[in-house]
Amino acid sequence: MTSTNSPKLDPLATADSQETLSSEIQDISTTYEQSVQADPKREETQPRLNYPPYRSSLLRHPTKDLHHTDPETIELYSPAFGHRDVHQLESNLTIQHNGEPIGERIVIRGRVLDGNGRPVRNQLIEVWQANAAGRYIHKRDQHPAPIDPNFSGVGRAITGDDGTYEFTTIKPAPYPWKNHHNAWRPAHVHFSLFGTDFTQRMITQMYFPGDPLFALDPIYQSITDQKARDRLVATYDHSITSHEWNTGYRWDIVLTGSQQTPMEDEDHDH
Amino acid sequence: MTTNDLTPTPGQTIGPFFGYFNAAEQVHLPFENGDNLVPPGDDRAIQLIGTVYDGEGTPIPDAMIEIWQADEHGNIPNQDGSLIRDPFAFTGWGRATTDNVGTYRFTTVQPGATDEGKAPFIHVVVFARGLLNKLHTRAYIPENKGLANDATLSALGDRAETLIAKRDGKRLLFDIHLQGNNETVFFSYPGMDYPKP
Ligand SMILES: [Fe+2]
Numbered sequence: 001m002t003s004t005n006s007p008k009l010d011p012l013a014t015a016d017s018q019e020t021l022s023s024e025i026q027d028i029s030t031t032y033e034q035s036v037q038a039d040p041k042r043e044e045t046q047p048r049l050n051y052p053p054y055r056s057s058l059l060r061h062p063t064k065d066l067h068h069t070d071p072e073t074i075e076l077y078s079p080a081f082g083h084r085d086v087h088q089l090e091s092n093l094t095i096q097h098n099g100e101p102i103g104e105r106i107v108i109r110g111r112v113l114d115g116n117g118r119p120v121r122n123q124l125i126e127v128w129q130a131n132a133a134g135r136y137i138h139k140r141d142q143h144p145a146p147i148d149p150n151f152s153g154v155g156r157a158i159t160g161d162d163g164t165y166e167f168t169t170i171k172p173a174p175y176p177w178k179n180h181h182n183a184w185r186p187a188h189v190h191f192s193l194f195g196t197d198f199t200q201r202m203i204t205q206m207y208f209p210g211d212p213l214f215a216l217d218p219i220y221q222s223i224t225d226q227k228a229r230d231r232l233v234a235t236y237d238h239s240i241t242s243h244e245w246n247t248g249y250r251w252d253i254v255l256t257g258s259q260q261t262p263m264e265d266e267d268h269d270h
Numbered sequence: 271m272t273t274n275d276l277t278p279t280p281g282q283t284i285g286p287f288f289g290y291f292n293a294a295e296q297v298h299l300p301f302e303n304g305d306n307l308v309p310p311g312d313d314r315a316i317q318l319i320g321t322v323y324d325g326e327g328t329p330i331p332d333a334m335i336e337i338w339q340a341d342e343h344g345n346i347p348n349q350d351g352s353l354i355r356d357p358f359a360f361t362g363w364g365r366a367t368t369d370n371v372g373t374y375r376f377t378t379v380q381p382g383a384t385d386e387g388k389a390p391f392i393h394v395v396v397f398a399r400g401l402l403n404k405l406h407t408r409a410y411i412p413e414n415k416g417l418a419n420d421a422t423l424s425a426l427g428d429r430a431e432t433l434i435a436k437r438d439g440k441r442l443l444f445d446i447h448l449q450g451n452n453e454t455v456f457f458s459y460p461g462m463d464y465p466k467p
Contacts, residue, residue: 028467044465046280047402054283056400059325060448064429066405066458069422073384074338074346075393075459079363082350115461117276124353128289128298136287137297140332154289154298156353190285192299198338199459201395202404205282222402223280224465231279256278256461 016180018216024053025221032224045228053218055179071199071259078198081124081158091157093127093169101151103132103170105246108206108234111163114195115257119163126192127167129153134175134187143175168246174213186213186220193253200255207233208249278461281403286332288397290367299334301353305366307337307378309357314342317441318376318392318409322368324400325449329372333398335446337364337376337409340390344382380411380442389416389423391433396446396456403464405456409435409444429455 028051035042049061094101112120130136130153133145137152153172157165172187188205195201207220214220214229223229231254240248289298296302308315318337322330339362340346347362355361366374381390391408410417410433417423423430432454435442446454458464 031467044463045277046463046465047282048465048467049402050467051402054400054402057402059328060330060398060400061402062405062453062456063325063449064453064455066456066464067422067426068458071459072422073388074340074362074381077346077348079338079352079361080348080350081352084350085353113276115276115278117274126299128287130287138287138289140286152297190282190288198393198395199406199462201336201406202279202281203284203397204279205285219283219285219402222282228277228280231275231277232282253279254276256459259460 018180018182021053021180021183021218022216025215025218028053029221029224036225044223044225047222048224051218051222054222057222071197075199076197076260078123078194078196078200081194082122083158086124086156086158091155091165091167093151093153093155093167096152097150099150101131101148101170103148103151105168106171107166107168107240107242107246107248108189108251109164109166109237109240109248110251110253112159112165112193112253112255113163114200114255118258119161120159120193120195120255121161121163123159123194123196124192125157125159125165127155127169127189129169129189130172130175130187132170132173134173136175145173145175171208171247174211179218184213184216186211186217191253193255195255196258196260200258202255204253205232206251209233209236278463283399283402284334284397286399288334288367300365300367303355305364305374305376306355307362307364307376308360310377312357312377312379314379315377315440316380318378318435318444319441320374320444320446321372322374322396322398322446323372323448323450327450329368330398330400330448331368331370331372333368333372333374333396333401335366335368335374335397336395337378337392338362338395339378339392340381340384342379342382344384344390346384383414383416387416387419389414389420392435394444394446396448398448401448405448406459407446407454407456408433409442411435411442412437426455
């Protein structure tokens with residue numbers, strides 16, 4: 001169970017240039033576009049697990065086919081969270097310390113739906129993110145940008161009866177990483193979601209519109225289809241912006257369809 | 271995404287900065303007793319423990335594992351308190367991160383059968399830096415009569431072995447190989463898309 005191998009944190013980190021990476025990304029994209037043009041059924045809606053431009057994916061993706069199956073027993077249910085678990089103020093990432101964090105105050109608002117369009121009610125959403133300088137509170141983050149003593153970058157919320165959620169936070173900045181030389185991630189907020197079935201569990205990243213780093217980023221581009229990538233980009237929404245206080249973004253999230261029958265849904269109504 | 275489009279939102283990697291929990295700090299996702307579904311001193315307690323490996327057999331020190339399971343009688347939990355635990359209530363869900371040598375640990379109960387004769391399992395979901403989307407698998411309880419006639423396991427042939435935990439006293443051992451000869455079987459459920467080149 002224990003191993004004497006010391007873990008290699010970045011076994012495949014290389015000095016490849018952005019030009020090399022971008023041309024790999026472009027090649028995959030061109031091949032994908034041609035394949036979908038030939039057969040629209042090949043449209044992809046999720047990231048590839050094997051995406052060589054994201055070097056760390058090379059040894060961390062299964063090479064055998066995933067086994068298709070229907071969910072059984074516990075997989076048709078999900079853990080329960082409520083206001084016992086999450087205080088309402090936890091959705092405001094700007095009031096966790098004594099002072100105001102530095103940066104652009106934003107509100108992110110949206111709904112969580114299942115694949116049948118039903119709201120995912122009273123379920124946990126967690127977010128975590130870098131601060132306005134692109135720095136995480138994390139022992140492994142060595143980016144020499146300032147930590148903000150007034151910003152931890154973590155929030156939780158429980159969705160409403162209509163599946164809505166809202167976070168008040170600070171717009172995160174892009175940050176460098178070690179995939180290749182001069183690699184930068186587009187600004188993003190990490191989201192963690194639960195549905196009514198545990199098979200709907202998901203973790204993803206929300207991006208901001210018009211980020212100039214989109215084309216250069218192998219994590220975002222691991223979703224080969226532009227329509228699918230667009231589903232991770234929030235929309236600027238002036239109706240969420242409030243006078244002399246915050247700008248606003250809207251981002252809705254769709255989980256895979258619940259496999260619960262309506263009767264099970266009622267029995268297990270939380 | 272703000273249209274009436276009901277295509278599932280894509281996943282993305284959890285990345286390296288999902289956080290940690292220790293006596294001094296709670297950072298991001300991990301939380302106090304997230305890995306203790308029951309208190310370690312509980313009479314019923316067993317440990318589910320394993321190491322997560324990459325395709326070269328190197329342990330993965332930046333993975334997050336969640337489990338979801340029935341209680342020892344096979345009842346499916348349905349009460350809140352999954353984050354802030356009541357030691358007398360079993361919520362069935364846990365979250366742990368791998369340590370510096372890729373090992374995760376949960377203190378839990380051995381799940382009972384949810385239906386007469388059904389082989390019990392602990393559902394396991396894996397997130398990691400370098401892993402672009404979640405992976406679902408199952409840790410089946412060993413030495414159970416239901417294993418022999420479980421349709422899912424039968425369909426997997428020899429690879430079914432990767433899904434059956436090994437017993438070591440009060441421990442259930444369940445290693446996870448993301449890639450390689452011993453690659454763990456991962457499941458894809460209706461509606462999920464795992465595109466391949
Ligand atoms: Fe990040």
